[in-house]
Amino acid sequence: MHIPDGFIPLWQCAIYYVIALTFLFFAFRWSRNNLNEKNIPLMAVLAAGIFAIMSMNIPIPFGSSGHMVGAAMVAIIFMSPWAGVICIAMVLMVQALFFGDGGVTTYGANVINMGVIGSFVGFYMWQALKHPRLGGLLNLGKYWSVGVAAWIAIFLAACMAAVEMWLGGTFPLGLGLLYMGGYHVMIGIFEAIITVIVVFTLHRVRPDLLAWNSKKNKDDFDLSTGPQESEEAPSK
């Protein structure tokens, strides 16, 4: 899903840069208030893991391939979409500058698609799916809601890329959405599986590193009692 240089006119790239930098400003602010000695190594190792798995394209039907993005996974682990934004922005920067994966001029657009859309859709979709009203109706369990949220996040990120291509005059809107959406519906299954495996493993091995297990977030996540109104809201 990395948009290379030349796919979007430069003046539009500049607009995407401004939007991406605005989100990065708030992501830095979140990091300043929430990253500490305990979770900084986790963020670094997740970034390294995402870099590695992004390089491994898995084959999908109709002659294409795809890779995981991981924004929803980071957002869910840290219980903040800003965590996903900053983590993916760092990975995308290294990929663009050192490996030519994603353009330098299109970096802003890539941060918006994979970092911002991936994290915000993944995180808030997960919040909605685990909510007793919606989650209760769909009867989704803890890990199903994680997987479905990750799947929808990559699908909508791909749709956003298709819209940017249309605005840039590169793809027609309808067919662009059809192809990009269609391919990423399949890639999203891989995203969902890996996200669930990582969250499940962390929950089993180091539950203290999952932000939903922290004291201030625990009540909010408790599916049996539903979301609690508390004075100390989870930091987002």
Added chain:
Amino acid sequence: MNRSTKGVVIGGVAVALIIAILSPYIASTNPDGLGATAEHLNPALMKDNDFVNPGYWHAPFNNYEIWQIGGKLGGILALVLGLFIVMGVALGVSEIIKRKKRSEEAKIIDAKRSDA
């Protein structure tokens, strides 16, 4: 970093290294979702190399390869190098954030002291 966090980091880096080593052998060479869409909807875009790579920036390890080494080994080394660059960037950014936070806290303490 305490002992248990070190375990997570070692485990995570080990998994990432395994993926990096296996990736050149098992990753699909088919175009990704965006590339495949471009091939269907705008094939001229993919053929016109100047347009796809207009030369704004020349990445040193383009296409996840170290061209001086080449082959699968070059691919593996590029990925392992990238993995540690990403970790370095993440830790570097975190360090900048921590220093900024410390200097802001020090300023607040100084301001309180001067008020007192």
